[in-house]
Amino acid sequence: MAIQSIGDYDFPARDAIENFGGVLVTYWNWLDHLMFCAPVAFPFPPDMRFGDVLEQVFPGVYGAHPDFNKIDWAAARWTLDGQTFTPDLDRSLAENGLGHKSVVKFETPGLDGIKGSRT
Amino acid sequence: MSENPKKLNLKQRYKLLTRGLDWETTYQPMDKVFPFDTFEGIKIHDWDGWEDPFRLTMDAYWKYQAEKERKLYAVIDSFAQNNGHMGITDARYVNAIKILLTGVTSLEYAAHRGFSHVGRHLRGVGPRVACQMQAIDELRHAQTQIHTLSHYNRYFDGFHDWRHMYDRVWYLSVPKSFFDDAMTAGPFEFVTAISFSFEYVLTNLLFVPFMSGAAYNGDMATVTFGFSAQSDEARHMTLGLEVIKFMLEQDEANVPIVQRWIDKWFWRGYRLLSLVAMMMDYMLPKRVMSWAEAWEMYYEDAGAALFEDLERYGLRPPKYADIATKEKNRLSHEVWSIFYNYTHAAAFHTWSPEDNELDWLSEKYPDTFDKMYRPRFDYWREQAAAGNRFYNQALPQLCTTCQIPMGFTEPDDPTKICFRESVFKHERYHFCSDGCKDIFDWEPEKYVQSWLPVHEIFKGNCGGTDLKDVLKWYHLNDGVDNMDYEGSPDQRLWAEWTANRSKAAE
Numbered sequence: 326m327a328i329q330s331i332g333d334y335d336f337p338a339r340d341a342i343e344n345f346g347g348v349l350v351t352y353w354n355w356l357d358h359l360m361f362c363a364p365v366a367f368p369f370p371p372d373m374r375f376g377d378v379l380e381q382v383f384p385g386v387y388g389a390h391p392d393f394n395k396i397d398w399a400a401a402r403w404t405l406d407g408q409t410f411t412p413d414l415d416r417s418l419a420e421n422g423l424g425h426k427s428v429v430k431f432e433t434p435g436l437d438g439i440k441g442s443r444t
Numbered sequence: 445m446s447e448n449p450k451k452l453n454l455k456q457r458y459k460l461l462t463r464g465l466d467w468e469t470t471y472q473p474m475d476k477v478f479p480f481d482t483f484e485g486i487k488i489h490d491w492d493g494w495e496d497p498f499r500l501t502m503d504a505y506w507k508y509q510a511e512k513e514r515k516l517y518a519v520i521d522s523f524a525q526n527n528g529h530m531g532i533t534d535a536r537y538v539n540a541i542k543i544l545l546t547g548v549t550s551l552e553y554a555a556h557r558g559f560s561h562v563g564r565h566l567r568g569v570g571p572r573v574a575c576q577m578q579a580i581d582e583l584r585h586a587q588t589q590i591h592t593l594s595h596y597n598r599y600f601d602g603f604h605d606w607r608h609m610y611d612r613v614w615y616l617s618v619p620k621s622f623f624d625d626a627m628t629a630g631p632f633e634f635v636t637a638i639s640f641s642f643e644y645v646l647t648n649l650l651f652v653p654f655m656s657g658a659a660y661n662g663d664m665a666t667v668t669f670g671f672s673a674q675s676d677e678a679r680h681m682t683l684g685l686e687v688i689k690f691m692l693e694q695d696e697a698n699v700p701i702v703q704r705w706i707d708k709w710f711w712r713g714y715r716l717l718s719l720v721a722m723m724m725d726y727m728l729p730k731r732v733m734s735w736a737e738a739w740e741m742y743y744e745d746a747g748a749a750l751f752e753d754l755e756r757y758g759l760r761p762p763k764y765a766d767i768a769t770k771e772k773n774r775l776s777h778e779v780w781s782i783f784y785n786y787t788h789a790a791a792f793h794t795w796s797p798e799d800n801e802l803d804w805l806s807e808k809y810p811d812t813f814d815k816m817y818r819p820r821f822d823y824w825r826e827q828a829a830a831g832n833r834f835y836n837q838a839l840p841q842l843c844t845t846c847q848i849p850m851g852f853t854e855p856d857d858p859t860k861i862c863f864r865e866s867v868f869k870h871e872r873y874h875f876c877s878d879g880c881k882d883i884f885d886w887e888p889e890k891y892v893q894s895w896l897p898v899h900e901i902f903k904g905n906c907g908g909t910d911l912k913d914v915l916k917w918y919h920l921n922d923g924v925d926n927m928d929y930e931g932s933p934d935q936r937l938w939a940e941w942t943a944n945r946s947k948a949a950e
Contacts, residue, residue: 327889328887328889328890329483329484329485329630330483331479331480331483334889335889336889336892336893337892338868338869338871338892338893339892339893339894339895339896339899340871340892340894340896340899341871344903345899345902345903346903346904348902350899350902352841352874354861354863356860357859359781359820359853359859359861360781360820360823360824360834361785361836362778362781362782362784362785362786362836362840362849362851363782363785363840363841363849363850363851363861364840364841364850364861364863365836365838365839365840365841366838366839366840366841366842366898366899366902367838367839368902385837385838386836386837386838389834389836389837391823407865424872425872426871426872426873426874427872428841428863428865428874438819439819439820439822439823440819442815442816442817442818442819442820443816443859444816444817444819444820444823
């Protein structure tokens with residue numbers, strides 16, 4: 326449905342990729358760990374190695390959770406924008422199919438949060 | 445010259461004061477003089493069909509308000525002279541009124557602007573007068589809140605630059621975007637949004653918790669403000685109901701338009717009130733009632749009666765009200781968790797609830813609290829006691845519509861974050877709920893302009909990319925206004941006062 330307005334109403338998308346100086350905005354959600362109250366957002370260069378997110382970025386964020394050090398990354402299950410996928414850690418975010426405002430979710434089997442509370 | 449000594453009764457006087465003041469313009473067509481009251485599609489055939497809910501004349505208004513204001517300022521003065529802030533239950537309470545000042549007071553002022561605008565742009569004189577009076581009420585409320593709360597600014601942190609913060613701080617973009625959305629709509633949508641959906645349907649959920657919360661916690665200054673505003677609020681509620689009935693009675697074609705606005709503004713208002721849910725369940729040292737109880741009383745019971753009454757006009761209850769009801773046992777816990785995660789970037793404190801408070805929550809939320817939420821609070825408390833207070837080190841994803849961090853969960857699975865998405869002109873947008881997604885999908889052209897605080901930080905529009913730079917840009921005093929209550933200057937000051945008091949009592 327088009328907007329009801331008093332005249333022409335056409336404005337550019339404020340969060341289009343060109344407004345971010347060459348980075349992709351990406352969102353990450355560790356399932357069953359709601360101690361992190363919401364998915365986290367990161368501006369990453371598209372040519373950043375996927376594995377660097379796990380190795381360089383995650384410890385500073387998710388490391389606060391007692392489950393973090395128990396993660397077996399080989400067993401992790403991933404979705405990208407709602408589709409299951411297996412990231413290639415040595416390829417870039419763009420090569421792994423991440424786009425601007427992509428949502429990456431990951432599940433770590435066997436880890437279900439503090440006292441099993443999915444927290 | 446003969447004088448007519450006959451005194452007019454209120455109704456006659458009111459008619460003379462509000463009717464026949466306008467005229468059909470001749471130099472310019474009426475549609476050019478009132479360019480905004482037709483484009484929304486609302487059809488009005490007879491503006492005089494407007495029934496004034498309160499026959500209040502301007503002279504009576506001034507007299508009455510001046511009297512109330514005199515009483516209010518007398519109480520505020522005596523509160524200050526008698527160090528009224530020492531009588532509150534605990535300094536943690538003050539954080540609830542930091543939210544009131546930074547969030548709600550700015551909305552009162554925005555409402556003043558909005559009603560002034562609408563009061564100019566409706567061509568019927570009756571609703572115009574009602575809107576102008578409400579515009580003055582809202583300005584008075586903003587002023588009296590500022591004066592009431594300025595007393596706390598002398599002693600406590602986070603009150604110093606609320607006006608500046610309203611335009612910048614991430615969580616204040618939630619109330620700001622709510623009101624900006626209403627003010628940039630047409631005049632009929634504005635009054636439906638503010639007067640009906642917010643002031644009529646949801647206002648008790650805002651007003652009662654803050655005011656009863658103030659009373660329970662010894663904040664007599666805020667209570668007095670509340671009493672002073674209450675008679676105005678009653679008038680605003682009646683205006684809200686009247687404006688809906690007026691539109692519905694004028695033309696059947698108005699019904700679907702009004703219904704869509706009610707759906708939209710119910711959801712936007714409800715999301716905004718999630719801040720109140722958190723305040724009720726976590727921030728009042730002495731609790732009034734739980735959010736779930738308030739929702740049952742003020743929405744499920746009162747709302748059901750209201751919408752039953754409106755059924756004869758062809759209206760149904762707001763879409764997604766059932767989702768709000770499903771969320772009642774989790775809402776406050778999810779929102780408090782958001783602020784606990786991000787207290788290092790907020791202009792108020794959060795803390796670990798004490799044992800008796802956790803027990804209260806277990807009792808009020810028997811089906812959800814122990815199973816889902818208590819473990820995280822226990823863990824956070826242990827960590828804080830070990831000097832490891834948890835702060836989330838990454839910025840949250842925000843909902844494009846309500847702008848709240850995406851901390852809400854699936855209606856049928858409270859363990860999974862609820863994600864909704866739309867694509868508009870090849871651009872992706874994310875939402876916290878079906879309610880927020882629907883609002884976007886109806887008018888995507890509007891929300892593609894959303895000023896989302898997290899994205900703006902990434903763009904470098906908020907003073908820098910480092911948190912410290914952003915806090916400076918917010919005018920937030922790092923290490924003073926933010927962080928856990930435990931160890932804050934507020935807490936130290938309160939502890940000192942309490943110690944002095946017990947010494948004096950010995």
